[in-house]
Amino acid sequence: MRYSGFRVIAEALTGHKGWKPVWRDPAPQAEYDYIIVGGGGHGLATAYYLAKEFKQARIAVLEKGYLGGGNVGRNTTIIRSNYLLEGNEPFYEFSLKLWEGLEQDFNYNAMVSQRGIINLIHTDAQRDAFTRRGNGMILNGADAEMLNRDQVRALYPFLNFDNARFPIKGALMQRRGGTVRHDAVAWGYARGADMRGVDLIQNCEVTGMRIENGRIRGVETSRGFIGAKKVGVAVAGSSSKVMAHAGMRLPIESHVLQAFVSEGLKPFINGVMTFGAGHFYVSQSDKGGLVFGGDIDGYNSYAQRGNLPVIEDVAEGGMALMPAIGRARLLRTWGGIMDMSMDGSPIIDKTHVEGLYFNGGWCYGGFKATPASGWCFAHLLAKDEPHKTATAYRFDRFLKGLMIDEKGQGAQPNLH
Template structure:
């Protein structure tokens, strides 16, 4: 069923009796050419691009719970491509370009809104660093603009530019950045993949890999063995647990990141704004809630909930730049499990086991990468060679000394 404005009007006039489920609920077959473990944003995007761009139809996505229930439904919905390093920026810019055409590609309203992102500058050194980053972005085909304090005051008059401790000295803006309705991304990819013949199998937990003579032959699941020519794992925070079933240890720790939403307010915040002196980023959802977050808590966790000191730290960041938020009430807060890699950058690569492929290490930046991650992982699975924008995301880069460390803090996951 194709979605359109005409369709909405027709259904509205006929009592909404014509809508059908957006995807099937198939029983698992005994064999697929490609099995993707993980029905989140990246796994579903991989299935979509495998079917649409690489002509692979015998594909299954298997998911332990329900699709879109992990980090794709828990993030702060920001999209951007404002990275510095050559290993990252072409990939994230490719992702932003895919976001720009996503809704037409999927025939699904994902509410992609390029309302712009602004990274605030609070010191001269930070300005130099952001100018360098902006130049890196422009060299890789992205957009970047250095904004003066006057221009920022005009566009965002509510910002506290004269804070005694962290005055705002300017900002690096990417006007093509913005927000996307995150749940719709998972659903749109799922619907599109399903319509092209991909089996999406929910409530199906992988309990092991069948590996014979160093070759992965399929996965053992709670619903029986599923044979596969290739198995791709895209399970984010559960990467360590899943690949542990294949006796692999990864350059990844799982950490908790909290996110927050305020009560619904009238439109006050026209874009995404990030605080440069602490860690705080905020946007306003179309329902009116201010969606914001900050640092990870900083310790290994699978609990999907965090602790209060980080809540305080994030709210202090909010008060430093948006004093007007002091009276807004916090409506909800939640946590997700982040696959924090050793250099803060992701991995899309083969493993040492033939037929077993890995996509992970997204730290807390995986949402914006969803389309490019799916495209690049599909490219790797279908053609056995990396996508040109993802050649740096090798699993062996830590051993070989080719880390992609945007912050330059080394192999300490809670600092990325």
């Protein structure tokens, strides 16, 4: 069933009796050509592009819970391509271009809203660094512009421009950045994949991998053995747990990142704003709630909830930037599990097991990468070679000294 304005009107006139479930709930078959482990944004996008762009068939997505129940439903919904390094920026710009055409492509309203993102500047050194980053973005086909203090003031007059420690001197702006309705991304990809014959199998946890003579034969699951020629794992947050079934130790630690929503307020933040010096970023949802966050808690965790010191730290960052939110009440906080990699960049690569592929290590930046991650992973699965924008996301970059470390922090995942 195609969605359209005409369809909405037709259904409204006939009592909304024509809407059908958006995807099937199939039982697993004995064997598939491709199994994607993980029914989150990246896994569903992989299945969708595998079927649509790479014309593959006999595909299943295995999800231990329900579709879109992990990080794709727990993030702060920001899209952008404002990276510096050569290994990253072409990939994220590819992703942003896919976001721009996504809703027409999968015929689903994902509320892609390019409302602009600014990164605040407080010192001359920071302005130099952001100018360099902006130039890096432009060189790779993205948009970037430097705003001076007055231009930032015109956008957000209520910011604390004369903060003693971090006075606002300007910002790096990417106008094509913005926000997307995160759940709808998972649903749109799920529906698009299902329409093309992909089996989306929920409540099906992978409990083991059958590997014979160095080749994957299939996966053991809570719903029995399922055979496969190729298996792609996209379970960021739980990557170490799943890849341990193949005897792998990963350059990844799992950490908890918290996110926050305030009560609904009248619109006053049009775009996305990051206050890196204060460990705080914010946007305002269409319902009016301030959606914001800060640093990861900093210790290994699989708990999907964090602790109070970070909540206090994030609230302090928000107050330092926008004293006006002091009376706003915090409505909800929650946590998600991040694959924190050793250089802060992701991995999309083959493994030592033939037919087993890995996609993970997204740190806290996985949401914006969803379309390109799916596309590039599907490319790798279908063609056995990396997509041209994802050639740097290899496992062996740590052994070869080819890290993609945007922040230059070294092998200390809780600092990325």
